[in-house]
Amino acid sequence: MFNNSFQNTDDFLSQPRFLMKTCLSLSLLALLSACSEQNTQASAPPPPAVSVYQVKQIAVGQHHEFVARTEAYKEAQLTARVEGELIEKSFREGGRVKKGDVLLKIDPSAYQASFEQAQADLDSRESGFQNAIRNLKRANDLISQGYISQSDYDKLTTEESQAKAAVSVAKAALEKAELNLSYTHIVAPFDGRIGKANFDVGNVVGPQSGSLATLTVTDPIYVNFQVKESEYVTHMQMRSQGKREGQIDISLMLPNNTVYPEKGELDYADIKIDEGTGTVELRAKFPNPSGVILPGLFVNLVVESVQKEQMAYVPQSAVQENQQGKFVLVVDENNTVTQRIVQLGRRVNAMWVVESGLAVNEQVIIEGLQKVRPGIVVNPVVKSVDVVTGTISASTASEN
Known part of the structure; x- marks a missing residue:
């Protein structure tokens, strides 16, 4: 039986048809494997394109920011000093008036x-x-x-x-009568801009009526702020010793996150410390020829030392944050993305000053952040950034 079985098996394996099928199967498997490798290599995607910004320097000094409020250089509440019917309004609300201009008239009949x-x-x-x-x-x-x-x-x-x-x-009676008669003409005590009239013609007004209108001078304009007593003492010590650290530049950041073009100067310091807050009331004065700044405006006042040093700065769009802190994605010389933790300083318009973590001329990703992760290779395209608005545009040859 065993001999017959082996004999039949040998006869089967010796069949030419079996050998041919086996060879064909092996060849087909090899061909399919080669095609698979070629398809895999052909379908590999190219590196993603990202926009990068080449880190530059800016001269910055030690600085402090304070929440401040603007105040008119001069302000007068125009009031009625005698009682009577308001018969004339001789100004355009919001317009400019000159000293001595008659702004309002009260019926003078009784006083005449x-x-x-x-x-x-x-x-x-x-x-x-x-x-x-x-x-x-x-x-x-x-x-x-x-x-x-x-x-x-x-x-x-x-x-x-x-x-x-x-x-x-x-x-004396005549002088009083003459004075009361003159009070029926309310005149501008100085040049300035006048606000809204609080009473219309035909209303009866008098000393108890309160303000009829407000006259202000806004060029220059005051900015009031408070500093800690320790900072104030340090500044005054350096200033008295003639050190450059005691010399400061004063600027304003407006509510729309733009820097006011005019520089200010310290105008007044209170003569005492507020015991409740431990602060000193200070006042700066700024030119305001265009009237952009109005009284009562909340602004950020920036006090910066005259002595400055060069530091790197990057667009705000490049900065991200996680549990470790703020970071940027850097593209190295091999076009590989790396994550870099950075320490940021002050914000200057649309840019962040970098105190540590970045060097000048390194490239940080500003567009395409959602397409990349640390460790992958990218195709960087250098772009320029408007430092004021943050607008990204094609880089020029001079910037490269």
Whole structure:
């Protein structure tokens, strides 16, 4: 039986058809494997393109930022000093006025009548005074000759004194009447811009009515802020010793995150420390020729030392944050992406100052961040960034 089995098996394996099938199968497997490798190599995607920014330097000094509020250089609340009907408004709300311009008029009829009455009373009192002077003069001649008694003479002297006093009272009444009449014309005490009128023509106004309108001067403009007592003392010590660290530049960051082009100067420091907050009230003064800054505006005041050093800075769009802190994605000389933890300083418009973690001329990714991860190879395209607005555009040859 076993011999027959082996014999049949040998006969089967010796069949030419079996050998041919086996060879064909092996060849087919080899061909499929080669094609698979070629397809794999052909379908490998190219490195993703990303926009990069070449790190540059900026001169920055030690700085502090303070929340501050603007205040008008001059401000006057125009009020009524006499009561009456408002009959005229002679200004354009929000416009400019000159010193001495009549801005508002109150009905002067009653005050004009009082003035005329006071003038007539003064004329009467002066006439009586002149008559008393003449009577006393005649009495001086008669008393020496014994034609009048001493008591009559004394009476004439008293009448002259009373007439003189009555003239003084009448003059004071006339001055008051004239002053009240002048108060019916409300004039600008200085050049400036006037705000909204709080009362319309036809309203009855008076001393209890409050402000009728507000007149302000906004060029220059004040900016009030507070500093810690320790910072104030340090600054004053350096300043008194003539050190450059005590010399400062003062600038403003406006609410729309733009830097105000004009530089300021310290104008006032309070004479005492606020015991509750441990701060000193300071005031800076800024030119405001275009009127961009209005009173009551909240701004960030930046105090920076004159002594500066060169530091790297990057666009805000390049900075990300995780549990380890803020980081950027750097493209190295082999076009490989690496993650770099950075320590950031102050923000300058659309840029961050980098205190540590980056060097000048390194390339950081600013567009295409969602397509990459550390360790992969990318195709970097250098772009430029507007440092004020943060707008990304094609890089120029000079920037490269």
